[in-house]
Each structure stands twice: as structure tokens, then as C-alpha cells.
Amino acid sequence: MTTPASLAAMHQAASLKKQVIEALRTAILEGRFQPGDRLVEREICEMFQVSRTLLREALSQLAAEGILQIIPHRGPIVAIYTAEDARSIYELRATLEEMAGRCFAERATEAEHKALESAFAAFRKASRGKPGSDLLLVKTAFYAALTAGAHNPMLEDMLRMIHWRVTMLRAHTLSQPGRLAKSLGEIGDIMEAIARRDPEAAGQACRRHVMNAAAIADAVLTAKEAERDRPVRKRGTKEPSARDEVAAAPPAGEPRLARM
Structure with a gap:
């Protein structure tokens, strides 16, 4: 029988799992962990004071x-x-x-146009700072507004399926010199086409923006693959631990996670 106490325990476990997921995701997107770095379960369990079962659920979510x-x-x-x-x-x-x-250009309401404009304004504002998780979040919000105004649930579901994979790659591209300014200009082109209610121009501007990012991602990852083929650590050096990386300073505006 489910009791109020058991429901409270379930809620606390779900909340703690969400905290672990968000902390690890932020650390990875900000580059405090590098591709290929191993996460030591024991260290993370100790850091968050969670069971291995709960941690593995969180890790499975991040893997998905x-x-x-x-x-x-x-x-x-x-x-x-x-x-x-x-x-x-x-x-x-x-x-x-x-x-x-x-x-979006064909179907969005006036309210959805305003929501997209607000999301673009937030992206412009965030772009004045250093690339990081905050910038990735506001760009994610822009695309959420774009897909919501498209009024195609299947399209929205398919984009959601690749969302974090795209965000992982975006962390590589936006950090490249000059890319952020070009990205702003390309999204400005999208906004202009949408403001004219021109579906053809809006679609082409979206594709052009993605393919420009693709070219940068291809160059960055090709270079990283070549670098990974060479030894990167001297004998006797120690890899950073999960405790060191996740315990680093939290993103601006977010409180440090407390031990629970």
C-alpha cells in the first residue's frame, strides 16, 4: 500500500535524481569533462550522497x-x-x-511570433558574455519557440529526440572564434524571413544556418580525431576525478548543489 511517507520518499528520490542529471549535464556541456573521460560511480555517489541504483538511473538518462x-x-x-x-x-x-x-512562417500566431522575438532577444543578450551553458540554454529556448510555432507535433518529437546531441555539438561550434557573431547574423536572416511570412526564405535560412554550423563541427571534430590519435597524457599523470569536475564553480545564476 502506498503511504504518504512512501510518496514523499519517491518525490525526494526523483528530485535528487534530477539534480544529479542537471549537475552532470552542465559540467559536460561546459567542458569540465572532456569526450572520453570516465565517470567514476563511487565518487559521484559519495559527492551527492545517493545510492548506486539512483545514480545508474541518472546515468542511463544521460546516455539516452x-x-x-x-x-x-x-x-x-x-x-x-x-x-x-x-x-x-x-x-x-x-x-x-x-x-x-x-x-512557423505559415502557421505561427502573433503570440508565437512575439515569443520567438523574445527568445532571439535573449540569445543576443547572452551572446555578449562568454560561451557556456547559459548561452546554450537560451539558444535551446529559441529553437523550442520555433518548433512550437510550427504546429507539427511529429516534427517537434523528432527534434526533441536529437536535442542533446545537437547541444553537445553546438558547444563545439559556438566556442570557435567568430562563429557566435555569424550565428547571430544567420538567425537574424531567419527572423527577417519569418517576419515577412515567407516560408521558402525562412526554410532556406534555417537550412543555411545549420549547414554552416555543420561545416565548423566537421572541421573541429576532424582535428580532434587527429589529436586523439596522438598520446595526450604523460606517464604518471592523473586524470581529473568526477568529484573535481562536478564540484567546480556552478554556472552563473545557479546555486551550488547541496549534499543531501
């Missing part, structure tokens, strides 16, 4: 999002995306977002 990979006999590592992976993801993303731009 494409942020982690679970390697047999090794455990969870930060997902490694190859240039080939990126090409596949961006090819799909270009098609989906082109459709989102077209549909």
Missing part, C-alpha cells in the same frame, strides 16, 4: 540523451562524437529545421 556512453567493463564515459556522427546529425537537423522554419 547522447551525452554519455555506457562502455561494457568500463562504465560511463562522456560521449565521443566523430565527424561522421556530426554529419549524420546535422543532415537530419537541417531537414527538420528547414521544415520548422517553413511551418
